[in-house]
Amino acid sequence: MTDVPPINRIRRESTLSRDEYRERIVQEILETEISYVDSLHTCIVYYYEKLQTCQPPILSRKQIEDIFLYFDQVYNVNQAFLNDLQTYKIEGKLSRSIGETFQRFIPYLKVYYQFIGNSGVSLHTLTELEQSEYICSVFEDLRCQIPGTNQLDLRGFLIMPVQRLPRYNLLLTDLLKRTPNTYVDYPKIEIALKEMKKLTDSANKAIIAAERRRRLFLIEGKISGFSGKLVEPHRCYIKEGMLMKVCRKTIKPRYFYLFNDILIYGIGDSNNMVISQVVDVANIVVKNVEGSINGFELFTNKKSFVVYAIDQNEKQEWINEINKAVEKMLNTLRTRNQLNDDTFIKPLFVPDDTVVKCMICNKPFSFFIRRHHCRFCGKCVCNDCSLMRLPQPPLNIFERTCSICVDRRLLSAQPIDKDLIRSSLFSLDSISIEPTSLLLK
Template sequence: MYTDYIREFESICKMFDEARQKYPEFDRAVNEFENSEKCSKLAVKHFMLKPIQRIPQYRLLLQDYKKHLTSESDDYKDTEIALTIVSEVADHANQSMKYGDNLIKLLEIQNSLIGQFEVIRPGRCLIKEGILNKLSRKEMQPRMFYLFNDVLLYTTPVGGGFRLNNTLPLTGMKVIRPTKEDFQNEFSIISTQRSFTISASTSDEKEEWLSVLEETIAENIRRRSSYTSTKQSIPAIIDIDNIDFKLGTKAPVWIPDARVSMCMTCTSEFTVTFRRHHCRACGKVVCGFCSDCKAPLRYLMYKPARVCQECFDKLSAEVDELSEDCADAISPTSETGPSITGSAFSKSHLKSRFKGIRMGSLGKGIFSKRRPAVLNEVSANVEDAEMSGYLKQWTKKRWKKMWFVLKGKVLYTYKASEDAAADDSKVLLGYEVRIFSSWFQGIEPSLVFEIIHSGTRSLILRTESPLSRDKWISALRNATIP
């Protein structure tokens, strides 16, 4: 009887759900019962699971009992037999319990979710959940993430529940690890619909999410490829891998406003009136003049959207290379995004969607600052820097946070970590790097250091940790000698 109950548990639950949908009377009765005091806020399915949960407890009880018996005891043989039987059933129950636990978890999520999404689906299980900060254009926003084996959900905590923000299928999803030490708790999620950067509260938490995400995405691909091959259709996987980083096929991660102080193309500095724009193809922050055009983007179902000049050129060159009857090759498919029916795109159709955006009467380049050429040589996000990161600089009687890059014996200073041009640069040859023996402006000596050269004003810098200070000092000292 137990075995039957356990074996059939999954289908019993399904039948129960169907009955609730089919018969409103029954559903009402169940609701009434679940809301009554004797249920203490537990669902009927919770109680249905109880007999299954009980068996492992019997096993523990019997094991414990056996320990207190000697082999001569009257009960010994019976206990052994009972233990064997219960163990067999318990192992079986374990499987069902995993299913049951998952089901209860999914039910809980469904109940706390505000928005249209059917959490309970055959074969779906919860892999990981937790609050992470999502970087938006302006700020960090706490979001509750639910990772299932087929989809990633993110929601906003409101009152007692969670309002659904978005549902991202794992198919075609990628995660990107951080490249800079200053952003070690961050990682990015790239998907066809939406891409963004996430910040965990610790490096360990970030590692955990990254490895679970990578594993689940890979598992999803394996499952899908075995599914498609048995159905004898074209393996969708190959297509997805090929288009992975092709421009316009996936939503780019938008670089947050605060990480850029100037246009990433022409280096004009942004002001309150000279505004930032995001390229919808590459995610860079550019000025209006450098993004005065629109191009049809595949992830937006070829709707024209603002792009930077560089992306415009690349995308229009791609379309020029297409043959005239390429509708199939470029039509959005359900594998890579929401599918559209009835409208295939021809080459001329696509070409007509490349457009200019009319700019005001202001002349281009009016905001661009004349800088010495050396400041344009290295960008703040350069990949092969010897050192890079935020430091606080003592200037005009206060600490100012700036981004520093040490590359080729030159120290560059930037207003923001993604700036294309530097604010200042110092060739370090002949400089001296000094440490402090006493507190400076309320900061303990182990966090401060000074870069000086006879005849020039010294640069006083401060780090967040003594370890980081020592790293900077040794790298800088290396740069002062030929």
């Protein structure tokens, strides 16, 4: 028997009556459920149970649980759902009982939300295991043991529950269109569709959250030197990339990760990075470097500096994403009454090689007259112009202070905060430093 060409199939379907088309949808719901439940059972028998019972053990109990958490519960719920559909089919009641059956089982289908919520952990565990050629060969042997044509790999089976909920939505939507509103099952189909859409929306949010956790797990495996846990429920990945950081003596490449609550940078690349600094997003101020195509300034409560992106588009993207993250975090902190408006933002240090004389007394720097930086304004000054030490928030450690900042702080008795940095009252004008040796413009 040959397949019907698509155009002929469309014509054939267009000739069906409303009731005939409706019966076809009902039959499709039953047939796809049979195939779906059979696939779930195949995964349990040929992957889950074999991995649990194989000797010697290939995976730990925790690894198996991380991969298959809630999978067997999804199978049990759908097996019971299928049993009811088949019972109604035998009794000749299926066509007028679809809505009622879905409505009755939707509360149990919420197990999908739990299963999908674990998918980030599941896929991350699989990714780590697949680094081993031996485990990959074991998975392949298990796949080849599956009889028939349904020889999917493990990932193929695990993605099925994620794909099933949208399929239910499509089938119920199509069924409702083909069901007269006077039909006995119409109100129950309508309610079932509404509840299924809510469940699917929740599942979609769980998918997004799971993907977010998976991304954080991957990043956590690539960085070192982070104190605490990178993977947190509230943390979202936003952007990453290489930027050229202007240090005191030279310009160095640094890899940056931006999250919704922190900015991390360090030495390395996208595969491996040693952290140099972690900064709370709420304590970041971004300023454009006037006259520079690719440069912008990052002011933070720990360290401030100029960075250069590879091109103008990349620069603007970084500025926009950081500003959006800062604004969102500040709004969140204000809502919780946790915003600290007195946070001290470190000044931008003037690079050593851009200054040949003290920026206060104009003495030329030499072997005997060394460069120093004021910790409150960032100016490059001589020792005579920075004899004083004043406490710097938040730890109030006494830091080198130039004579101008001493006068200013003694008169105002106020810390330098983010608003002052934004208005440039306590910072230098944007420093135009172009790393021409790196061919950045």
